[in-house]
Amino acid sequence: xxxxxxxxxxxxxxxxxxxxxxxRSAQRIVLHLLRRRxxxxxxLAQALAALEQSVKRCGECGNYDTTDPCHICGDAxxxxxxxxxxxxxxxxxxxxxxxxxxxxxxxTGGLLSPIDGIAPDDLDIAKxxxxxxxxxxxxxxxxxxxxxxxxxxxxxxxEALHGxxxxxxxxxxxxxxxxxxxYLDDGTIAAAFRARGRMGx
Amino acid sequence: xxxxxxxxxxxxxxxxxxxxxxxRSAQRIVLHLLRRRxxxxxxLAQALAALEQSVKRCGECGNYDTTDPCHICGDAxxxxxxxxxxxxxxxxxxxxxxxxxxxxxxxTGGLLSPIDGIAPDDLDIAKxxxxxxxxxxxxxxxxxxxxxxxxxxxxxxxEALHGxxxxxxxxxxxxxxxxxxxYLDDGTIAAAFRARGRMGx
Numbered sequence: 001x002x003x004x005x006x007x008x009x010x011x012x013x014x015x016x017x018x019x020x021x022x023x024r025s026a027q028r029i030v031l032h033l034l035r036r037r038x039x040x041x042x043x044l045a046q047a048l049a050a051l052e053q054s055v056k057r058c059g060e061c062g063n064y065d066t067t068d069p070c071h072i073c074g075d076a077x078x079x080x081x082x083x084x085x086x087x088x089x090x091x092x093x094x095x096x097x098x099x100x101x102x103x104x105x106x107x108t109g110g111l112l113s114p115i116d117g118i119a120p121d122d123l124d125i126a127k128x129x130x131x132x133x134x135x136x137x138x139x140x141x142x143x144x145x146x147x148x149x150x151x152x153x154x155x156x157x158x159e160a161l162h163g164x165x166x167x168x169x170x171x172x173x174x175x176x177x178x179x180x181x182x183y184l185d186d187g188t189i190a191a192a193f194r195a196r197g198r199m200g201x
Numbered sequence: 202x203x204x205x206x207x208x209x210x211x212x213x214x215x216x217x218x219x220x221x222x223x224x225r226s227a228q229r230i231v232l233h234l235l236r237r238r239x240x241x242x243x244x245l246a247q248a249l250a251a252l253e254q255s256v257k258r259c260g261e262c263g264n265y266d267t268t269d270p271c272h273i274c275g276d277a278x279x280x281x282x283x284x285x286x287x288x289x290x291x292x293x294x295x296x297x298x299x300x301x302x303x304x305x306x307x308x309t310g311g312l313l314s315p316i317d318g319i320a321p322d323d324l325d326i327a328k329x330x331x332x333x334x335x336x337x338x339x340x341x342x343x344x345x346x347x348x349x350x351x352x353x354x355x356x357x358x359x360e361a362l363h364g365x366x367x368x369x370x371x372x373x374x375x376x377x378x379x380x381x382x383x384y385l386d387d388g389t390i391a392a393a394f395r396a397r398g399r400m401g402x
Contacts, residue, residue: 005256005265005266005267005268005272006267007248007251007252007255007256007267008252008256008265010248010251011245011248011249011251011252014241014244014245014248015245017241018230018233018234018241019226019229019230019233020221020222020226020229020230021221025220025221027291027294028220028221028291029219029220029221030252031265031289031290031291032219032220033219033249033252034252034256034265034290037253040215040218040219041249041252041253042253043215044212044215044216044249045246045249045250045252045253046250047208047211047212047215048212048234048242048245048246048249049246049247049250050208050211050212051208051209051212051231051234051235051242051246052238052242052243052246054208055206055208055209055235064206064209064232064235065206066206066207066208067206071206088232089232089235090228090229090232093228
């Protein structure tokens with residue numbers, strides 16, 4: 001853009017490449033930052049530099065952390081014999097928020113997808129198998145998306161674990177908490193109907 | 202959030218304070234950045250640091266630039282005797298994009314608003330008057346929002362310029378280019394009707 005200096009244009013161009021942002025919102029953000037130089041711009045520049053320098057992938061599970069192994073893999077109080085398989089770190093965080101899993105994780109980094117060129121080798125299943133053996137894992141909980149890719153990947157992982165002395169489980173499908181039947185898709189209603197349980201259990 | 206390291210949490214918290222973003226989109230952005238460490242995270246951290254260090258307000262007009270006076274005020278080829286008054290730098294950029302104004306600018310930094318505590322002294326009108334005299338300005342074009350605050354501010358500035366040998370003009374109001382009458386508000390239709398011009402002119 002004419003008459004706009006390079007530092008501004010550069011910051012704007014990079015911000016526009018963030019998910020959910022475009023040229024308009026990037027411009028708004030740059031002006032917002034320039035008006036809050038000390039309270040926001042400077043801390044944010046430093047925070048992103050720190051992020052880049054200190055945060056790495058955990059060599060064990062694929063989580064992001066400042067330490068490798070990450071604080072989950074390094075926490076002796078967590079169950080070493082239960083591994084939960086998730087697609088990415090956002091899903092790992094979602095499970096940690098829910099606070100139901102006390103074991104370890106394996107982050108696949110994606111789902112099998114011939115269209116996107118994601119093949120079994122990309123999911124680091126060898127590392128999962130190695131840890132299952134080394135840690136004496138007794139349960140692998142597959143917590144992948146309830147989509148075609150998620151379920152294909154889940155089946156692939158279950159197959160790969162076949163022959164190990166380990167139980168393989170998956171998340172239950174059904175009506176989401178707070179969900180209204182009227183607005184649910186047929187697949188969810190059918191799954192919830194089939195997997196119905198006795199009242200009071 | 203539990204089990205998420207400080208550098209990640211800090212970056213996320215700061216990103217969530219940007220306009221249009223919240224905790225969810227900030228989390229998505231952090232993961233997006235960590236996956237594109239060299240192509241996006243590092244350049245963005247550097248770009249924001251450069252923005253903070255090099256970009257300042259122009260002491261003449263209030264524009265943002267790496268130089269003071271800014272490249273517009275310092276451009277001898279621009280008309281020194283026409284000043285366009287805008288609310289903020291986003292509006293200055295919008296006018297530059299339109300490419301219709303060949304003169305200088307005065308950025309008020311806001312609009313008069315008793316509710317938000319923005320008083321005449323906050324708009325740097327003294328500086329505008331000083332430049333009108335020093336540069337021998339013959340026209341001040343007031344390009345403020347067509348809102349109550351914008352028009353109140355426009356009238357205030359016109360009053361302040363009263364007694365100077367300078368023409369004060371404002372942007373025309375009417376149907377926006379590409380606008381369909383059916384979807385325009387009554388005020389715009391009335392303004393366009395009143396300010397109607399002869400066909401072919």
